[in-house]
Amino acid sequence: MxxxxxxxxxxxxxxxxxxxxxxxxxxxxxxxxxxxxxxxxxxxxxxxxxxxxxxxxxxxxxxxxxxxxxxxxxxxxxxxxxxxxxxxxxxxxxxxxxxxxxxxxxxxxxxxVFMVGHILRFHPAFEGLKALADSGELGKVGYIHSHRLGLGKFHTENDALWDLAPHDLSMILAITTTEPVTVSGEGAALVDHLSDFAHVHMTFPDGVRGHVFASRLNAYRERRIAVVGDKAMAVFDDIEPWERKLAIYRHKVWREDNGHAFTWADPEYLPVEPAMSLTRELEHFIHCIQTREEPRTGGQEAIAVLRILTQGSVTHG
Missing domain, CATH: 3.40.50.720 (NAD(P)-binding Rossmann-like Domain)
Known part of the structure; x- marks a missing residue:
């Protein structure tokens, strides 16, 4: 029922x-x-x-x-x-x-059932991005970076980091499947006492590096997460239309006697079936209620995201 x-x-x-x-x-x-x-x-x-x-x-x-x-x-x-x-x-x-x-x-x-609303985990383009990383098609993942930038909203309780970054941290944790061993953050408050932009840097146990840039005081909008492997790179860009939201770049970099060389590859856009992330998130919640399965975005992930937010926060007087 x-x-x-x-x-x-x-x-x-x-x-x-x-x-x-x-x-x-x-x-x-x-x-x-x-x-x-x-x-x-x-x-x-x-x-x-x-x-x-x-x-x-x-x-x-x-x-x-x-x-x-x-x-x-x-x-x-x-x-x-x-x-x-x-x-x-x-x-x-x-x-x-x-x-x-x-x-x-x-x-x-x-x-x-305890589920947290990390909605972008249910975005079809992110699921495609994670599948690329999990399959080994990108090779050994070494770096994940995300940008979530725009103008507003200016909350009285949450700064840019706490308001914007949880989505990206959830996606990064889903790809790495582990918590970072080091976290550092920097930011600045320009409008009032709460940070309007923030950078968070993370190192994971296997050496993967993660970076999040969140800003609510930016001249342009950007909603992008990139996964860099030693075989290829993949990007989920939520600003792009559906047919261009997920791209893989098969760049090549190799060592030569006098240093490194590389070849540039045009993006290959991968098919993504359009769907509303909130609908898919709530369908998953209903499924977990009916089956008693552990949600994809459960309590432990939410706690892990909070740990990073806490360690990456910058206090302003």
């Missing part, structure tokens, strides 16, 4: 979850600390409107999507799993590693 799922948080991203779950036939209720906001969404989508306390206590709700300001995620997630609900928590799942560990452990103790 299709699980009865509610969305707690009727803001911008919560509204996307509401609309998508409605389309999947799984939306049972909506909730918000501002009940009038929930009632408006409920009237629009033909479902119940509940207060957060009533939602968590309801025996008619199987699972909850939490789309709240990050500082509230861990407490509500812990309450929900203890009440027997499976949860999908939007990123970041907490502001401290300790809070995240507490929520994830509570879900484990209660035997509940």
């Amino acid at each position: 299709t699980p009865r799922i509610a969305v707690l948080g009727c803001g911008y991203w919560g509204s996307n979850h509401i609309r998508t779950l409605k389309g999947l036939g799984a939306l049972a209720a909506v909730s918000d600390v501002h009940l009038e906001r929930a009632e408006a969404k409920a009237a629009e989508h033909g479902c119940l409107a509940l207060t957060p306390d009533a939602l968590i206590a309801s025996p008619d709700i199987d699972a909850i999507v939490l789309a709240l300001p990050a500082q509230f995620h861990a407490d509500y997630a812990e309450r929900a799993v203890k009440a027997g609900k499976d949860v999908l928590v939007e990123k970041p799942i907490a502001l401290t590693v300790a809070d995240a560990e507490r929520a994830v452990q509570a879900a484990r103790d209660a035997g509940r």
Whole structure:
């Protein structure tokens, strides 16, 4: 049976979850600390409107999507799993590693599904990128770098690193399948006291290097992750149209007596089937609820992302 799922948080991203779950036939209720906001969404989508306390206590709700300001995620997630609900928590799942560990452990103790909203893990082009790396077609991977740049949004709680980088860190962790052994970060606050751009540098146990550049104060948009191997390089560029989102570059570099030589190769664009990442993410959540499988983006990955964010953060006075 299709699980009865509610969305707690009727803001911008919560509204996307509401609309998508409605389309999947799984939306049972909506909730918000501002009940009038929930009632408006409920009237629009033909479902119940509940207060957060009533939602968590309801025996008619199987699972909850939490789309709240990050500082509230861990407490509500812990309450929900203890009440027997499976949860999908939007990123970041907490502001401290300790809070995240507490929520994830509570879900484990209660035997509940705990999933985190790292949506780009469900993007067809990223799945193609990961498949290239996993298959060995790129050779030995040595470097992964991502750029997530644009203008805004300027949040009062989260800086550019915490707002933008979780997606890219999740993708990098999926490719490396391990956590970094060293993390360093740098950034700057130009608008107010929160960093508007950030660089994070990582070294992984097998020597792979990772780099993330996130900025909300940039003149142009960029949404790109590249994986560099010793046989080829591959790029997922989300700004490009579907037929150009995933490219492989079969450049060659070799050693000669007097140094190194290389040949340049034009990009080969690989077919990607267009699909909405949020729909695929929520379909996966429903599948995990039904089968009790561990989600692709589970609690341990969320904790690993938080560790990197914490180590890569730069504090400004």
